[in-house]
Amino acid sequence: MKTRWPLLVVALIVCPPLTEAADWPQWLGPERNGISQETGLLEAWPTNGPALLWRIENLGAGYSTPVVVGDRLYVLANEGLHDEFVRALEVKNGRQVWSTRIGKVGNPNQKPNYPGSRSTPTVDGNLLYVFGSDGDLACLEADTGKIRWQLNVREKFGGQPGEWAYSESPLIDGDLLVCAPGGEEATLVALDKLTGTVVWKSSVPGGDQAAYASTIIATAAGTKQYVQFLGKGLVGVDAANGSVLWRYAKTAQGSAANIPTPVASDGYIYSASNRGGGSLIQIKGNRDSIQVEEIYHSPKLPRAVGGVLLVDGHLYGTTGQAMQCVDFMTGEIKWTDRSVGAGSLCYADGRLYVHGEEGEVALVELTPDAYREKGRFMPPEPPDAGQSKAWAYPVVSNGRLYIRDFGILSCYDIRGKE
Numbered sequence: 148m149k150t151r152w153p154l155l156v157v158a159l160i161v162c163p164p165l166t167e168a169a170d171w172p173q174w175l176g177p178e179r180n181g182i183s184q185e186t187g188l189l190e191a192w193p194t195n196g197p198a199l200l201w202r203i204e205n206l207g208a209g210y211s212t213p214v215v216v217g218d219r220l221y222v223l224a225n226e227g228l229h230d231e232f233v234r235a236l237e238v239k240n241g242r243q244v245w246s247t248r249i250g251k252v253g254n255p256n257q258k259p260n261y262p263g264s265r266s267t268p269t270v271d272g273n274l275l276y277v278f279g280s281d282g283d284l285a286c287l288e289a290d291t292g293k294i295r296w297q298l299n300v301r302e303k304f305g306g307q308p309g310e311w312a313y314s315e316s317p318l319i320d321g322d323l324l325v326c327a328p329g330g331e332e333a334t335l336v337a338l339d340k341l342t343g344t345v346v347w348k349s350s351v352p353g354g355d356q357a358a359y360a361s362t363i364i365a366t367a368a369g370t371k372q373y374v375q376f377l378g379k380g381l382v383g384v385d386a387a388n389g390s391v392l393w394r395y396a397k398t399a400q401g402s403a404a405n406i407p408t409p410v411a412s413d414g415y416i417y418s419a420s421n422r423g424g425g426s427l428i429q430i431k432g433n434r435d436s437i438q439v440e441e442i443y444h445s446p447k448l449p450r451a452v453g454g455v456l457l458v459d460g461h462l463y464g465t466t467g468q469a470m471q472c473v474d475f476m477t478g479e480i481k482w483t484d485r486s487v488g489a490g491s492l493c494y495a496d497g498r499l500y501v502h503g504e505e506g507e508v509a510l511v512e513l514t515p516d517a518y519r520e521k522g523r524f525m526p527p528e529p530p531d532a533g534q535s536k537a538w539a540y541p542v543v544s545n546g547r548l549y550i551r552d553f554g555i556l557s558c559y560d561i562r563g564k565e
Contacts, residue, residue, distance in 0.1 A: 171215045171544040174267040174316030174361050175408065176493065181456045183495035183543045189561050190498070192510050192522025197548065197559040203241045206556045207232070209264030210535075213551060215544035216270045219244065219289065222556070223264035223277060228252045231264050233277050235292060238547070241558065245292035250299070253281030253312030261535050265314035265359075271340065276319060278326060280312040286324075286343065296343040300328035304336060304348070307356045309378055311404065314359040318373070320386070327375050329357030335375060335384055349389030355379045358405035365411035367430035368392075368437045374416060376405045381418045383430065383437075393430060393437050397444055398423040407454040410462070415442070417462060417475070419450035427478060443478035452504070452538055453491025461515045463499055465489045470501065472515050484518035486511065491540040500543060504536035506552055530555050 175181045189197060207224025209231075214221050218238050225231040229251045235244040255262045266278040275289045285297040300306035300313075306328030318325040324340040331354035337346040356378035364386070365374050371386040380396035395418070399405050402420035410417045419425035425448030429440045449455045449464025449471050456463045461481065462473040470486035473479065487503030494500070498521060499511040506529045512519040529537075532553040539551035546562035 169545045170217065171542050172270040173214060173319070174212065174269065175454075175540070179318070179361075179363055179408075180410070181454065181493045181540075182458065183493065185495045185543060185546070187563050188496040188498070188543075188546065189510075189563050190521065192524065194524075196508065196522065196524025197561045200547065200558045200560050201241045202555065202557040203236075204555050206551070206554050207234070207264070208554050210538045210553075211264045211551070212267045212540040213542055213549050213556065214268050214270055215542060215547075215549065216289070220549070221268045221270065221275055221289070222551070223266055223268060223279070224554070225252050225264045228255045228262060231279050231281070231283075233268060233275070233287065233292070235289070238545070238558075241556065247287060247292040247294065249277055249285050249297070250279040250281045250283030253279070253308060254310065257311050259534055261311060265312065267316040269317050269319050271319045274340070276317045276324060276340070278313055278315055278317045280314070282306050282308065282313050282328065284317065284324075284326065284343075286340065295341075298343055300326070300333075300336070304328045304333035305330045306333070307354070309356050309358055309404065311359065313357060314406075315357065316361045318362045318364070320364060325362050325373055327357045327362060327377065329377065330354055334377065334382075335362070335373060335389060337389060347389040349384045349391060351377070351382055351391055351394075355382070360405060360408045363409055363411060365416065367411070367414040367416070368432045368434065370434045370437075374409055374411060376407070376409055376418055378405065381409060381416065381428075385434065392434070393439050395426070395428050395439050395441075397441070398426045406452050407450065407464075410455055410457050412457055412475070415475070417455065417457070419448060419455065421450050421452075421467065423450070424448060425450050425478075427475070442476070445478060447480070448473055448478060451489040452536075453489065453502070453540065456492060456494050456499070458494055458513060459515075463492065463494075463513070465492075465501075470511070470518065472518075474515075481515040482518050486518065486520070487523070491538070493541050493543055495543045500541045500548060502537060502539070502541040502550055504538065506537045508541070508550055526550060526552065526555075526557055
């Protein structure tokens with residue numbers, strides 16, 4: 148997470164190939180579904196976990212997940228409330244190559260208070276796209292960190308983030324950059340990725356704040372769509388022009404923070420929030436007449452900050468207390484285990500990599516039969532992050548596992564023996 152590559156029933160998110168399969172170029176990896184196609188990785192971990200290759204303790208504050216392309220790693224961080232920046236590091240040793248300021252930290256008077264960088268960068272060829280917590284959207288040269296273009300979505304579109312500032316990771320789809328500023332003027336927006344010029348703006352009736360998920364691509368009812376989990380619920384817009392096609396509100400009801408990125412497969416979409424529970428809906432009909440049918444909803448399904456993965460027809464994710472495997476089409480819970488509690492996860496080579504909110508990291512065999520743990524460790528000397536948790540997602544790329552916990556970034560060797 149290689150001795151085999153199972154058939155995957157994964158999200159039908161038609162993202163263009165940005166880089167080599169072993170790279171992790173954007174939020175949730177190459178296909179924006181949390182799945183790596185790497186093989187040849189450790190099948191089990193020793194008692195103290197895989198070998199630590201390097202660790203840096205002065206990365207900067209925040210919760211941004213790193214991305215990895217070739218010999219470079221990119222991540223957002225911040226120092227204080229007035230300096231949010233993107234850093235490029237060398238994969239081999241974590242040494243900084245460049246650092247570029249993009250703005251200040253957004254919404255510093257949060258309640259509870261977790262100010263800091265949040266978004267994951269997106270690498271597309273020789274360009275890097277970032278979305279700062281205060282709404283600063285920028286395109287940079289990946290090699291040098293030089294800014295090609297930049298705008299602030301609050302200023303340009305009247306953007307309205309939620310209480311905990313902007314957290315979305317920008318989506319690159321062909322020539323477009325798609326994100327959700329929130330508000331009435333441009334709830335979602337598509338820009339020319341090379342210039343930042345507006346291609347279309349999507350105004351959701353009644354307006355809606357941006358939440359904390361990231362936009363995905365799905366094909367449903369014969370229509371290519373951008374799907375986003377906003378403050379008032381899930382919304383699908385026509386990828387061609389941004390027109391609003393449908394809305395679904397149940398998983399946002401009573402929720403102060405809609406965080407997990409939706410999962411889509413063959414016209415079905417799973418969404419969840421901690422207070423709103425988890426739901427599967429089916430998008431039916433055609434572009435001119437779309438219907439939303441709820442397949443199931445339950446407050447007991449995976450709904451934690453760390454999101455869910457869809458592999459071989461089953462969802463894997465965590466609640467506030469435990470890890471679960473759930474039949475995607477029926478909502479039947481196949482197993483539940485305490486594991487590392489609430490956490491985020493990714494998949495590679497038949498195994499799940501789980502980063503618990505309390506800092507523990509576990510390796511779990513991918514199977515709907517039972518919870519089978521293949522190793523667990525606690526990284527040494529965890530940071531003092533106050534009320535914050537270890538919310539950054541794990542990343543698997545080119546035989547390495549990257550774990551970020553607030554201002555610390557650690558790199559582990561997870562290559563199997565030859």
